[in-house]
Structure formats: C-alpha cells, structure tokens
Amino acid sequence: MSLLALREVSKRFGGVNALSGVSFAVEPGEILGIIGPNGAGKTTLLNCISGVARLDAGDISWKEQSIKDVAPYRRAHLGIGRTFQIVRPFPSMTVRENTAMGVLFGRPHSRLQPAAAMKAADEVLELVGLVEKREYPVLRLTVPDRKRLELARALAMRPQLLLLDEVMAGLNHVEVEQALSMVRRIRENGVTIVLIEHVMKVIIGVCSRAIVLNFGRTLAEGPPEEVLKDRRVIEAYLGERYAKDHESPPRPGEGHDGP
Structure with missing residues (x-):
C-alpha cells in the first residue's frame, strides 16, 4: 500500500x-x-x-x-510534516522551546507535560545536531542551524x-x-x-x-x-x-x- x-x-x-x-x-x-x-x-x-x-x-x-x-x-x-523555504521560528524562544512547540502541536489532545515535551525536543535536537545549542536564542543561530531547527520542529511532530x-x-x-x-x-x-x-x-x-x-x-x-x-x-x-x-x-x- x-x-x-x-x-x-x-x-x-x-x-x-x-x-x-x-x-x-x-x-x-x-x-x-x-x-x-x-x-x-x-x-x-x-x-x-x-x-x-x-x-x-x-x-x-x-x-x-x-x-x-x-x-x-x-x-x-x-x-504529514513539512519544512518551508523561508524559516520562521518563534524569535522570542530558545531552540529547545521552538522544538517543544512542534512536539506539542504534533500530539493533539495529549496531556504531555512541559518537562516531557522538552525531553522529546532534546531527542530530536540530538538527531539534527543542535542539542548543544538547545538553550540558544534562535536569533543567535547561523543560517545552516536555522535550517536544522526548521527540520527539528517538523520532526518533533513525529x-x-x-x-x-x-x-x-x-x-x-x-x-x-x-x-x-x-x-x-x-x-x-x-x-x-x-x-x-x-x-x-x-x-x-x-x-x-x-x-x-x-x-x-x-x-x-x-x-x-x-x-x-x-x-x-x-x-x-x-x-x-x-x-x-x-x-x-x-x-x-x-x-x-x-x-
């Protein structure tokens, strides 16, 4: 199928x-x-x-x-997840917080606690190579890292x-x-x-x-x-x-x- x-x-x-x-x-x-x-x-x-x-x-x-x-x-x-050509993260949030938003959005009606969402975000950030920068404000990221973040947010939705x-x-x-x-x-x-x-x-x-x-x-x-x-x-x-x-x-x- x-x-x-x-x-x-x-x-x-x-x-x-x-x-x-x-x-x-x-x-x-x-x-x-x-x-x-x-x-x-x-x-x-x-x-x-x-x-x-x-x-x-x-x-x-x-x-x-x-x-x-x-x-x-x-x-x-x-x-079905996707990335966009123009990356638009939440500028006031950290890399980790941006990724956690993807975790929460991808699990409708869940009662996932913030701590669990952050842990799930860390797993995705590890996959895309951003876990060491998880506490960075997104405005500090380079263009390649912003693309990684866009990918992380999509992957966070499983x-x-x-x-x-x-x-x-x-x-x-x-x-x-x-x-x-x-x-x-x-x-x-x-x-x-x-x-x-x-x-x-x-x-x-x-x-x-x-x-x-x-x-x-x-x-x-x-x-x-x-x-x-x-x-x-x-x-x-x-x-x-x-x-x-x-x-x-x-x-x-x-x-x-x-x-």
Missing part, C-alpha cells in the same frame, strides 16, 4: 496552471526527489500535499483514504512522511555533506521523505527516485541517474554545461575507429 498517492492533481492561480494533472505515489521508506526549474510548481506541489493550497482538480490520498478536503493541521496529525523544501539551499560543500548524513539518519528512523532540491549531488546521493516538473507538468520520472541524463531534462532544466561536466567517460575500446 502506498503511503501517499496523487491522482491528476491540478492547481491554478488566476490564469496560470501551477500544476496540471500531476500523478505519482510515494512508497513507505523511500526518499523521493522533486526537481525542476524555478516556477515549475515544486513548492505548490508540497503546499497541495500538506493542505496549505486547495486542489482545483484531482485527488490526494493518504493510506488509500482521500485527504483533499482535510485541513492542514489534521494532515499534520495524520503524519511525521511518517516529511516534506523538505530546499533545506540545503545556501549551504557550503561541508554543510551539504552533513545534511546528507542527517537525511539518511531520518530515513533510518522510519520516516519517508519527499524533498525539493536544486543540489543534484543530494538527489543522486539519497533519492531512490526523482520526478522532474516543468511548467506544472511531470517531465520525467525514474532513478536519478537516468532522469538526469534525459535530453528533455537537460534542455528544460540542467543545461548543456551540466550534461557535459557529468557525462560518463568512454569505456575501454569505445570512441576509437581502429585498433
């Missing part, structure tokens, strides 16, 4: 078709990458899945039950499916490597992941499958190594320079006319 399934999902903003007939399923335990040029509909797709945006057509099902009319907070309670929207944007090479390890640890903890990313190293490094959007439509889908060699993807998104820089070297005996 698929964890999540989209069927002919469409979303319009005025006369612009942000998504047009997008269909795919997400299987438990996989990491699915969503790529494509700016304006392709990637963030709109996550907004539709999380309930921030309502569908104009199509359906979204969670464990074979339609959720297209389910409110965003109820989708979160079902097990999601089964985590939607990541460009969590590695602006990170340097070392920080990307650290983030890759973190994504793998999250998956090892039983969380299925759908991520939007422009860093192709990430898509190749952690994703078992990639979907390319272009002008709101699915352009290609499959294993990342194959998708990134697709001529349509190169022309619409990656460009010839990327293709040339990442082309496979010829095998022994290839590229020669004679002995």
